Amino acid sequence: MGRVIGKPTPLIDAVQKVTGKAMYTDDFKFPNMVYVGLHRSPHAHAKIMSIDTSVAAAHPGIKAVITGKDIPIAFGVLPISPDETAMAVDKVRYVGEIVAAVAGETPEAARAGADLIRVSYKPIKNFITPDESLVECSEDEKIHQHTKNSKNIHKIADLSFNDPKDGIASSSFTRSVDFKFAGVTHAFTEPHSTIAVWNGDESLLVITATQVPHYLHRTLSKVLDIPLHKIQVKKPALGGGFGGKSDPFPHEMIASKLAILTNRPVKCTLTREEVFLTNHGRHPTEMTMSVGCDVAGKITALDTDIVIDGGAYGSFGVVTSYYNGVLLQGPYKIDRFGFITRRVYTNKPQSGAMRGHGAVNPRYAVEVVLDMLAHDVGMDPCDFRQQNFLSENTKTVGELRITSNGIRECLETVRRKSGWDDRYGKLPNGHGLGVACGFFISGSALPIIWNRYPQTVVHAKLDFDGRIVMFSGASDIGQGSDTMLVQIAAEELGISMSRVQVEVADTKLTPVDLGSYSSRVTFMVGNAAKQAVDKIRHQIAASVGNEKSVPREAIQFADERVFTDDGKLNLTWDEAVDIAMAGRGAFVESGFYISPKLGGKFKGSGAGLSPAYSFGAFIAEVKVDPMTGQVSVIKVWSAHDCGKALNPLSVEGQIEGSIHMGLGQVVSEDMRYHNGRLLNANFWDYRIPMTLDTPEMDVTIIESNDGEGPYGAKEAGEGPIHPVLPAIGNAIYDAVGIRMTELPITPDKVLTELRKGGQQ
Amino acid sequence: MQKVKLHINGFTRTLLVNAHETLLDTLRERLNLTGTKRGCDQGSCGSCTVLLDGTPVLSCITPTIRCDGRKILTIEGIGVNGHLHPVQERLASDGGLQCGFCTPGVVMTAVPFLQENPDATDDDIKEALSGNLCRCTGYKKIIEAVRHAAEDLRHG
Amino acid sequence: MSTSSYFLPGTIDEAVSLAKAHPNDHVFYAGGTDIQLHVKQRLIKPNTIIDLTAIESLKSVSIQKKNMKLGTMVTLDQIVKNPDIQKFYPILAEAAKSIATPVIRKSATLGGNLKVSNRCSFYNQSFDWRQSVGSCLKDTGDICQVTGGLNHCYSRNVSDLVPALIALNARIMVQTSTGINEMPLIDLYVPDGLIVHTPLGVGGIITEIFTSDEPSKWWFKKLRLRKSLDFTSLTVAATVNKKDVLRVCVNGVSMAPVLVETGINDVTLEGLILQVKRACKTVDNDYMPLKYRREMISAFITDCWNTFH
Numbered sequence A: 001m002g003r004v005i006g007k008p009t010p011l012i013d014a015v016q017k018v019t020g021k022a023m024y025t026d027d028f029k030f031p032n033m034v035y036v037g038l039h040r041s042p043h044a045h046a047k048i049m050s051i052d053t054s055v056a057a058a059h060p061g062i063k064a065v066i067t068g069k070d071i072p073i074a075f076g077v078l079p080i081s082p083d084e085t086a087m088a089v090d091k092v093r094y095v096g097e098i099v100a101a102v103a104g105e106t107p108e109a110a111r112a113g114a115d116l117i118r119v120s121y122k123p124i125k126n127f128i129t130p131d132e133s134l135v136e137c138s139e140d141e142k143i144h145q146h147t148k149n150s151k152n153i154h155k156i157a158d159l160s161f162n163d164p165k166d167g168i169a170s171s172s173f174t175r176s177v178d179f180k181f182a183g184v185t186h187a188f189t190e191p192h193s194t195i196a197v198w199n200g201d202e203s204l205l206v207i208t209a210t211q212v213p214h215y216l217h218r219t220l221s222k223v224l225d226i227p228l229h230k231i232q233v234k235k236p237a238l239g240g241g242f243g244g245k246s247d248p249f250p251h252e253m254i255a256s257k258l259a260i261l262t263n264r265p266v267k268c269t270l271t272r273e274e275v276f277l278t279n280h281g282r283h284p285t286e287m288t289m290s291v292g293c294d295v296a297g298k299i300t301a302l303d304t305d306i307v308i309d310g311g312a313y314g315s316f317g318v319v320t321s322y323y324n325g326v327l328l329q330g331p332y333k334i335d336r337f338g339f340i341t342r343r344v345y346t347n348k349p350q351s352g353a354m355r356g357h358g359a360v361n362p363r364y365a366v367e368v369v370l371d372m373l374a375h376d377v378g379m380d381p382c383d384f385r386q387q388n389f390l391s392e393n394t395k396t397v398g399e400l401r402i403t404s405n406g407i408r409e410c411l412e413t414v415r416r417k418s419g420w421d422d423r424y425g426k427l428p429n430g431h432g433l434g435v436a437c438g439f440f441i442s443g444s445a446l447p448i449i450w451n452r453y454p455q456t457v458v459h460a461k462l463d464f465d466g467r468i469v470m471f472s473g474a475s476d477i478g479q480g481s482d483t484m485l486v487q488i489a490a491e492e493l494g495i496s497m498s499r500v501q502v503e504v505a506d507t508k509l510t511p512v513d514l515g516s517y518s519s520r521v522t523f524m525v526g527n528a529a530k531q532a533v534d535k536i537r538h539q540i541a542a543s544v545g546n547e548k549s550v551p552r553e554a555i556q557f558a559d560e561r562v563f564t565d566d567g568k569l570n571l572t573w574d575e576a577v578d579i580a581m582a583g584r585g586a587f588v589e590s591g592f593y594i595s596p597k598l599g600g601k602f603k604g605s606g607a608g609l610s611p612a613y614s615f616g617a618f619i620a621e622v623k624v625d626p627m628t629g630q631v632s633v634i635k636v637w638s639a640h641d642c643g644k645a646l647n648p649l650s651v652e653g654q655i656e657g658s659i660h661m662g663l664g665q666v667v668s669e670d671m672r673y674h675n676g677r678l679l680n681a682n683f684w685d686y687r688i689p690m691t692l693d694t695p696e697m698d699v700t701i702i703e704s705n706d707g708e709g710p711y712g713a714k715e716a717g718e719g720p721i722h723p724v725l726p727a728i729g730n731a732i733y734d735a736v737g738i739r740m741t742e743l744p745i746t747p748d749k750v751l752t753e754l755r756k757g758g759q760q
Numbered sequence B: 001m002q003k004v005k006l007h008i009n010g011f012t013r014t015l016l017v018n019a020h021e022t023l024l025d026t027l028r029e030r031l032n033l034t035g036t037k038r039g040c041d042q043g044s045c046g047s048c049t050v051l052l053d054g055t056p057v058l059s060c061i062t063p064t065i066r067c068d069g070r071k072i073l074t075i076e077g078i079g080v081n082g083h084l085h086p087v088q089e090r091l092a093s094d095g096g097l098q099c100g101f102c103t104p105g106v107v108m109t110a111v112p113f114l115q116e117n118p119d120a121t122d123d124d125i126k127e128a129l130s131g132n133l134c135r136c137t138g139y140k141k142i143i144e145a146v147r148h149a150a151e152d153l154r155h156g
Numbered sequence C: 001m002s003t004s005s006y007f008l009p010g011t012i013d014e015a016v017s018l019a020k021a022h023p024n025d026h027v028f029y030a031g032g033t034d035i036q037l038h039v040k041q042r043l044i045k046p047n048t049i050i051d052l053t054a055i056e057s058l059k060s061v062s063i064q065k066k067n068m069k070l071g072t073m074v075t076l077d078q079i080v081k082n083p084d085i086q087k088f089y090p091i092l093a094e095a096a097k098s099i100a101t102p103v104i105r106k107s108a109t110l111g112g113n114l115k116v117s118n119r120c121s122f123y124n125q126s127f128d129w130r131q132s133v134g135s136c137l138k139d140t141g142d143i144c145q146v147t148g149g150l151n152h153c154y155s156r157n158v159s160d161l162v163p164a165l166i167a168l169n170a171r172i173m174v175q176t177s178t179g180i181n182e183m184p185l186i187d188l189y190v191p192d193g194l195i196v197h198t199p200l201g202v203g204g205i206i207t208e209i210f211t212s213d214e215p216s217k218w219w220f221k222k223l224r225l226r227k228s229l230d231f232t233s234l235t236v237a238a239t240v241n242k243k244d245v246l247r248v249c250v251n252g253v254s255m256a257p258v259l260v261e262t263g264i265n266d267v268t269l270e271g272l273i274l275q276v277k278r279a280c281k282t283v284d285n286d287y288m289p290l291k292y293r294r295e296m297i298s299a300f301i302t303d304c305w306n307t308f309h
Helices: A014-018 A054-058 A107-115 A130-134 A164-169 A213-224 A250-262 A272-278 A317-326 A360-377 A381-386 A407-417 A481-493 A521-548 A573-581 A648-667 A724-736 A747-756 B023-030 B086-093 B103-116 B122-128 B140-154 C012-021 C033-040 C076-081 C083-088 C090-097 C102-107 C110-114 C127-133 C161-167 C269-279 C290-308
Strands: A034-040 A046-052 A062-067 A098-104 A118-123 A153-161 A173-181 A193-198 A204-208 A231-234 A266-269 A285-293 A299-309 A336-344 A431-441 A456-462 A468-472 A500-504 A555-558 A561-564 A570-572 A587-593 A613-624 A631-641 A696-702 B002-008 B011-017 B049-052 B055-058 B071-073 C005-007 C026-029 C048-051 C061-064 C067-071 C171-176 C179-184 C205-211 C215-223 C234-241 C245-251 C258-263
Touching: A014 B086, A014 B103, A034 A107, A034 A250, A034 A272, A046 A098, A054 A062, A054 A098, A054 A107, A062 A107, A062 A250, A098 A107, A098 A250, A130 A299, A130 A336, A153 A317, A164 A173, A164 A285, A164 A299, A164 A336, A173 A360, A193 A250, A204 A213, A204 A250, A213 A231, A213 A250, A250 A266, A285 A360, A299 A317, A299 A360, A317 A336, A317 A360, A360 A381, A360 A431, A360 A648, A360 A724, A381 A407, A381 A431, A407 A431, A407 A613, A407 A631, A407 A696, A431 A724, A456 A521, A468 A481, A468 A521, A481 A500, A481 A521, A521 A555, A521 A561, A521 A573, A521 A587, A561 A573, A570 A573, A613 A724, A631 A648, A631 A724, A648 A696, A648 A724, A648 B140, A724 A747, A747 C290, B011 B023, B023 B049, B049 B103, B055 B103, B055 C102, B086 B103, B086 B140, B103 B122, B103 B140, B103 C102, B122 B140, C012 C026, C012 C048, C012 C171, C012 C205, C033 C110, C061 C083, C076 C083, C076 C090, C076 C102, C076 C110, C083 C090, C090 C161, C090 C215, C090 C234, C110 C161, C110 C205, C161 C215, C161 C234, C161 C245, C215 C290, C234 C290, C245 C269, C245 C290, C258 C269, C269 C290
Parallel strands: A034 A266, A204 A231, A299 A336, A468 A500, A631 A696, B002 B071, C005 C048, C026 C048
Antiparallel strands: A034 A098, A046 A118, A062 A098, A153 A336, A173 A285, A193 A204, A193 A266, A285 A299, A431 A613, A456 A468, A456 A587, A555 A561, A561 A570, A613 A631, B002 B011, B049 B055, B049 B071, C061 C067, C067 C205, C171 C179, C171 C205, C215 C234, C234 C245, C245 C258
16 A cells, blocks of 8 residues: 555645635525625624614615624533624624624625614723733623623633642742733635525525534524524635634624525625634733753743733633643653633634644743753753653653654754754854744544544445545645545555545535544544545455455455455456445445543643644744844744654645744734724735745654554644744844744834843 | 626626726626635735736726726636646646635736746746735745746746 | 716826816826725725826836936836836836735836825724724824824825935926926925825826936835835935935835935934934834834934945
8 A cells, every 4th residue: 555645645626726616605606695794893892772773674685684682692612601692792892793784685785784783882991901801890891791700811721730830949940931922813815704595494504614514513503593403514615714714603693594584595705804803813922931940951840820812702712721831741841830821801802723722822932931941051952952852652741641752853853954053053143043842732632512422423435436435524624634535545445536535524414523623633534534444445355255255354455456466356446346336335434533531630631632742843044134123034944743644745735834824923913903903904914924025944744653643644734833933033042142022023122122132 | 887898718798887896896796707716805915816918917906997898817717728727737736725715816926927937936936926825835835836837838 | 886987088188188077086097006995995985087097108118328207107017127227227126126016016007106195004994993993084083093183194105116216306297287397206295194295286197207317326225024015114215316415215104205305425324314303203103113113214324324335
């Protein structure tokens, strides 16, 4: 075997995409379709006194008008915090929150209708910054009634092992540094879009740009009070997600409700500004990172105090709160370890999950602090890291089970390729190198919605015509999971990829998958797919073996033939399929994946558990202009341990995309607010690096061959973003001797630090 | 409203448009040419690039009324007789796309660019694509793919 | 639904008479890249659009060493790529190349860039956004939101070509219904964010820009975060001609471009910086912070000075 797995493989939908034929949600049209217009709040925090929809309803072309009271059932992607409704019911909690919606005959009519809705508000105290939310206020001013102690704290997550504070106090070297991170957002290129159709049999079809059809399926059933089996959620081609299309969204519920009310197909496509207001991006974060080490540079303890700004609603925030802390347990061995994260509500668009979920900001902080400690001890930062790495097949202090681990090889690789030993600390002023490492989960071992189901099920169908169809609920969001399904089937059955097709991300046709987030798909869906296809192979072998009187164990599958090595059996694929069809016709086999039972017995032990972890080490080279303070990232060397690259082309693509996205957060991207109003809700002012801003990239894939991953594979989609940011931050130190502790590192901040003199 | 004649992908269409309708709306909403993508609708991402008399323009900020009597080429009109253009071929084979949403705009920018600059270097390609926002690839494989396409075109 | 009229005149005279016939509600449409952004955000809703695309005489380029004449419908892309401009007026090619993106530059024109709208982080926002803050002076409101209530608009002139052209001592030809006038380009700009441009007279249209200045030294720099797409946060263009006249033009930090013209030996660096900073009314209405932009004015001028000396 080894025919397609491990080979650079173009995406199966690549030709559709380069010809403009791939159908994204907004590309679909239905006969007699109406369009949604949304009326949004101009206030950050205000009571809704009254809503007058009469003028809007009477406007030509308006078919229906709804407000919060029409869909009042609360939801939240985490069942433990259902704090949001499709539209604001009694009060609004951020500028841009949806208050009412109309369905209009044309997009223009819908827009005009939405503008004609009149809402009377009574503004109440705004909580724009985390500091404002951490102090007591009067009970009726709170953003959400369920928060405790008259404060706007959504969640406190904390864990502590072996008295880390004492550990730090008794360390030979300690550093305790404050960091601040602006919020950033996914900025996928395809705006959110949904089409809802109310069928004649009172069932609902929702075509939507989602990473997680399953959660939307469940949420629609809940908020619309329609049985699960009457709802079909389908994801067509999807223009990027990065976590930003993981939650069930208000516009999806609104379009569905309007489809039911008007009995007509409804389309709702958000403008780019609305996409920014929908947000769910990375939490703005403030933290104090404290780490100690001994004279030999061995890390003795880590303790961190974190505040994350959740915005107006919960989203994945409880998970984010834990990930900020627990994912500091690697890739270094730290025995005395603790964190506390407080997630606060503020009157801004909500934060949620974004690539590298929860762990990106603390990773920046810890890698910068480790760099400082290395200098304090007088060690090379690579040597310092190398001697502190976790080994393979071990457990962290919080009982995360580490299996395969290629971190050492990752660091050795980038160190060698970048010429680190000859260049670090020796480049001219204004020019520097920096190093950082990271690790990330390959899927969460525990599902969000607790049940005894597997985390994914894949069906594989063999049909009389020799085709294999893979049925999976996993969402290809551009990362290439559909291609992976085809590769696995072709690999296992020794057939060409062109014989394999997919039916995916359709809650009517495909078994439940928990969605494309937390880097779970390759590991979990890959394993399930392999299992399903293996069963097909066994079935064919059984039928052929029986009919041709050869032992089924001796039957091989390769090059579109089914044969035995001794030459006694030599069938084409079609001949073998024909035998397998006899007496039963097309059949389906099922594979599934359930994570092994992992983790400790303490409260909070479930956070960060994963069947496998990816690892990585990056080195960045930067130049800093002393006149303007502008940072140019020239080159990034990256080495990422993804276990086994099922499709190296895609793995490289994920690493390169991570470098680009990490670069954006570290040098130019931020969500800027003026009294709670987003100032840069467009691509002119939300500054994503373009071609000329993006550095040269050197990518190395390290394969540690995980024992439980499919063919040894682990994740590659999120892990590679973590080391990017601190590698750049540390390179700035090497270049000009300043420690940048506030992101994004814009030129004005660099200049301010340069003026202070640097060399901390 | 004014009557305009548009020569789109080799076929002539006559439509009534007002002064503010954009070419992007005309293509997507009225002519069902949905290969041209609406990424930002404000001239800042390049996803909606089409060719107007052979020159790339952002269709989201081009009023249709200005296109009267002119030739428009969209992604649907690229490639001949069912064959992909080398730029399309290479973007597909070399990993020059992931989610694919920016891809039609990249194709419509790179194709006329290579026509004018058959010997383009990587730096030239980077400059040429500096208005095409891609959030997935980090641009590396896009630039490589366009360079490979240039080589393919040179060697016929 | 819009009821705007659209005209496509074939000659300048025709364009001028159309403008004269619609005195209060016409816009000249050149590349349209800036106007369209404003239409989308409901900042303007032109009733009469006079499209200049078909006027061939506005597209001429004539460069004879010392004398450059450019029609206002010449695109930025043509300016970037013209070998004579690259040779004799490289500052102009560099300024053009710093604008927007290569594809936008194929539509955007010289004339459009001369008359690019002033920008402000409180004005260039969506209709809903502006409504939510209570609108501003430049929009439909009564006060400036940036300064917290002043009755003056500090929106920024963001043209990158204009400072380069002013540093080249460029002049413009204006055709109106009463004739053809000539004026220095700098006189086109009014340091008031509401007025922005000097009224050109009935039906007035800028037809041509020309210069016969031949700089012996030039300097150009644009402050921005990304190497493409970004509007300027500060653009400085400067030349020294054969008579040792230094012309420094600063844009992006005030309502209009600021010019200092002096003999290069008649001024100190400190004096020059002071003159520029005094003339700039910079407020916190850009992506980059106010203090930083003011510091960069000094830094850019210093760098320029050092290059020239």
